Amino acid sequence: MATKNWKRTTVTSALPYANGPLHIGHLAGVYVPADIYVRYLRSKGEEVLFIGGSDEHGVPITIKARKEGITPQEVVDRYHRMIKDSFEKFGISFDIYSRTSNAIHHETASEFFTTMYEKGEFIEKTSLQYFDEEEQHFLADRYITGTCPHCGNPKAYGDQCESCGTSLSPNDLINPTSALSGNVPVKKETKHWYLPLDKYQDWLEKWIVEDHKDDWKPNVYGQCKSWLDHGLQPRAVTRDLDWGVNVPLPGTEGKVLYVWFDAPIGYISATREWGQIHGKDWKPWWKDDDTRLLHFIGKDNIVFHCIIFPAMLKEEGSFILPDNVPAFEFLNLEGEKISTTNNWAVWLHEYLEEFPKKQDVLRYTLTITAPETKDNDFTWKDFQARNNSELLAIFGNFVNRTLVLTQKYIDGKVPERGELNPTDQIALDEIKLFPSRIGGSLEQFRFRESLTELMNLARLGNKYLTDSEPWKIFKTDPERVKTILNISLEICANLAILCEPFLPFTADRLSRMMNLPQRKWAIAGNPELLEPGHLLGQPEHLFDRIEDSVIEAQVQKLHDTKKQNEADAAPVSNLKPMKETITYDDFTKLDIRICTVEAAEKVHGADKLLKLAVNTGHDTRTIVSGIAQYYKPEDLVGKQFCFIVNLAPRKLRGIESQGMILSAEDPEGKLSLITPQDLLENGSEVK
Numbered sequence: 001m002a003t004k005n006w007k008r009t010t011v012t013s014a015l016p017y018a019n020g021p022l023h024i025g026h027l028a029g030v031y032v033p034a035d036i037y038v039r040y041l042r043s044k045g046e047e048v049l050f051i052g053g054s055d056e057h058g059v060p061i062t063i064k065a066r067k068e069g070i071t072p073q074e075v076v077d078r079y080h081r082m083i084k085d086s087f088e089k090f091g092i093s094f095d096i097y098s099r100t101s102n103a104i105h106h107e108t109a110s111e112f113f114t115t116m117y118e119k120g121e122f123i124e125k126t127s128l129q130y131f132d133e134e135e136q137h138f139l140a141d142r143y144i145t146g147t148c149p150h151c152g153n154p155k156a157y158g159d160q161c162e163s164c165g166t167s168l169s170p171n172d173l174i175n176p177t178s179a180l181s182g183n184v185p186v187k188k189e190t191k192h193w194y195l196p197l198d199k200y201q202d203w204l205e206k207w208i209v210e211d212h213k214d215d216w217k218p219n220v221y222g223q224c225k226s227w228l229d230h231g232l233q234p235r236a237v238t239r240d241l242d243w244g245v246n247v248p249l250p251g252t253e254g255k256v257l258y259v260w261f262d263a264p265i266g267y268i269s270a271t272r273e274w275g276q277i278h279g280k281d282w283k284p285w286w287k288d289d290d291t292r293l294l295h296f297i298g299k300d301n302i303v304f305h306c307i308i309f310p311a312m313l314k315e316e317g318s319f320i321l322p323d324n325v326p327a328f329e330f331l332n333l334e335g336e337k338i339s340t341t342n343n344w345a346v347w348l349h350e351y352l353e354e355f356p357k358k359q360d361v362l363r364y365t366l367t368i369t370a371p372e373t374k375d376n377d378f379t380w381k382d383f384q385a386r387n388n389s390e391l392l393a394i395f396g397n398f399v400n401r402t403l404v405l406t407q408k409y410i411d412g413k414v415p416e417r418g419e420l421n422p423t424d425q426i427a428l429d430e431i432k433l434f435p436s437r438i439g440g441s442l443e444q445f446r447f448r449e450s451l452t453e454l455m456n457l458a459r460l461g462n463k464y465l466t467d468s469e470p471w472k473i474f475k476t477d478p479e480r481v482k483t484i485l486n487i488s489l490e491i492c493a494n495l496a497i498l499c500e501p502f503l504p505f506t507a508d509r510l511s512r513m514m515n516l517p518q519r520k521w522a523i524a525g526n527p528e529l530l531e532p533g534h535l536l537g538q539p540e541h542l543f544d545r546i547e548d549s550v551i552e553a554q555v556q557k558l559h560d561t562k563k564q565n566e567a568d569a570a571p572v573s574n575l576k577p578m579k580e581t582i583t584y585d586d587f588t589k590l591d592i593r594i595c596t597v598e599a600a601e602k603v604h605g606a607d608k609l610l611k612l613a614v615n616t617g618h619d620t621r622t623i624v625s626g627i628a629q630y631y632k633p634e635d636l637v638g639k640q641f642c643f644i645v646n647l648a649p650r651k652l653r654g655i656e657s658q659g660m661i662l663s664a665e666d667p668e669g670k671l672s673l674i675t676p677q678d679l680l681e682n683g684s685e686v687k
């Protein structure tokens with residue numbers, strides 16, 4: 001495809017779900033790359049709008065609210081604030097950070113649904129769904145628990161068993177129970193609207209498989225193709241829930257738009273809100289054909305942004321489609337999957353407290369090891385090495401030596417450049433190449449490569465300064481030292497401009513130290529940025545060494561988490577899982593009666609057994625039971641208990657036992673006999 005001449009770029013980044021704080025996986029997979037890209041475009045003077053916001057609807061939020069005894073709004077208020085704060089502190093430079101509980105979003109999503117509805121784009125379908133009669137509420141899959149048919153876990157959810165990991169539907173559960181009331185739910189008819197994705201199959205195949213074969217990342221293209229190859233199915237866009245965007249149709253109380261349907265519309269709502277706040281027209285950002293739309297997301301969101309949302313946009317009819325969806329793979333932590341529920345994460349709010357003013361160190365590490373094409377691993381050791389041997393030893397060291405030497409030898413002013421030797425000339429020629437190298441990689445969403453190029457400019461400076469050794473020749477050749485420092489300072493000034501998308505805090509500090517008047521991409525690559533005589537600011541250290549003890553403390557923290565997780569995972573109860581459902585007929589096969597023990601004695605040579613003479617009302621018979629550790633024979637005589645009287649006789653220690661006395665066994669294996677509340681006639685039935 002020929003590259004289009006875009007007039008402006010709308011960049012969206014996945015809406016984080018507002019039921020927990022952010023961790024490094026979020027930054028690495030979506031927000032840092034999106035921010036780098038946006039900062040790069042801004043630096044180039046292009047028109048760009050960077051959209052973000054919290055996704056605040058859906059069942060997990062209602063479950064959290066219920067658990068904590070607060071409202072869903074209180075849950076999302078708490079996490080929206082935390083998430084927004086972390087983004088700001090990490091320099092994620094959104095033009096707007098909105099939220100889907102805002103009125104403008106409800107309005108936008110309703111309008112979107114209504115337009116599609118009026119065009120007849122949805123299929124109406126009635127189906128049977130579990131309903132809690134006491135709460136008068138349909139049950140989302142997560143709100144139904146029961147026994148997993150695969151592993152017997154009695155607390156499996158209607159969508160998944162967390163014990164064995166199997167995906168379930170509520171119909172699979174044995175003994176389904178409503179998580180709202182604890183009652184057995186009933187099935188009831190409910191009506192929903194479906195997006196007929198199958199109808200867009202041909203169009204999507206052409207649009208993705210043919211038209212985006214070359215410009216979409218292989219991981220994105222491959223996942224889309226696999227979905228399309230499996231064939232698309234209609235997908236419900238509404239559900240029975242009381243938290244979300246109400247279905248804008250009459251007679252639909254208690255129904256909301258499914259969160260996957262309303263969340264991506266959140267990008268549009270946020271853009272409208274931005275327009276309101278700044279008195280600008282939002283429409284060109286979503287409706288002009290010369291606007292480039294980019295979605296930055298993690299790989300778990302590919303199908304929504306490449307297949308489902310484009311199908312929605314296409315059918316709604318008035319919006320542009322994404323030009324590219326540069327999705328990232330996942331970041332792991334110390335070799336294991338990041339997990340919010342297991343607290344296996346580096347939380348951003350904790351990092352900010354524990355590593356003050358080191359946002360760029362994390363931004364750097366997460367970019368240089370970004371999970372661009374495959375999953376990648378974050379380790380604290382690597383983080384330390386990236387800081388100490390790259391940022392500090394190369395970038396920081398070069399800048400610091402240059403500025404300190406300039407203060408020392410030339411009173412902090414940019415010196416004149418004298419006659420050039422071949423080394424100088426090579427350095428000056430090289431500087432010119434970096435903006436297009438760094439930018440070229442960025443334009444292809446190759447963030448690691450791009451940041452490596454930036455570091456190569458710092459390496460060039462570091463090597464040039466080290467090889468030229470101005471500190472050795474100052475006494476003998478001060479003119480030569482001026483040239484060396486002039487060229488080194490030009491490299492520093494270029495670094496200040498070119499590092500801004502990646503390391504915005506460092507760029508600010510370096511610009512201050514250089515007293516740089518402006519910092520646009522267009523002026524980078526020029527080795528004449530600084531006028532001779534230009535007064536520099538005070539040098540300070542851009543990066544500090546991170547000591548082993550600091551890293552060890554972080555590793556220890558994770559180690560403690562792991563120990564805690566193992567303790568939490570240990571069974572707190574030996575309760576056996578529930579058995580399979582039986583019919584009433586199965587139950588009535590058992591003949592259970594109240595009988596009186598008339599005599600009891602120990603069985604010779606068997607510690608556990610007692611031999612009982614039992615009056616069943618019909619007869620007196622012998623029953624042998626393994627209760628000798630819990631009951632003395634004399635304590636049983638004359639008392640009534642429950643017995644199964646139609647169990648086939650069997651021999652124990654040579655004595656034929658003609659039935660069984662019933663006892664309850666607690667999880668530790670202790671037995672307790674079952675006694676009626678009142679004295680009954682022998683042979684009374686238990687049912």
Ligand SMILES: [Zn+2]
Nearest residue numbers: 148151161164
């Ligand atoms: Zn299971």
